[in-house]
Amino acid sequence: MEPQTKLTEQQRNDIRSEFNFFDRDGNGMIELPEFIELLTVLSPKTKVSSVEEGFNLIDDNHDGSIDFEEFVHWWQEGWWEY
């Protein structure tokens, strides 16, 4: 499905745990309010406006939520480290 991802199963499991942790309502998607909370935890100095910008970048298919594959992609890019 995702030939460009080179993650081990262990890494995917780790990311899955993170994803599930931030998916507060457990619907399998991270919505904007959940994402704001995520970024606030990972990077407390992040401004909400730039979080919204980041959300739109990560939301590849622009359906208003981040699904697991989008989340994995973002995680690999290490966007939040900047």
Ligand SMILES: [Ca+2]
């Ligand atoms: Ca959710």
Ligand SMILES: [Ca+2]
């Ligand atoms: Ca999406």
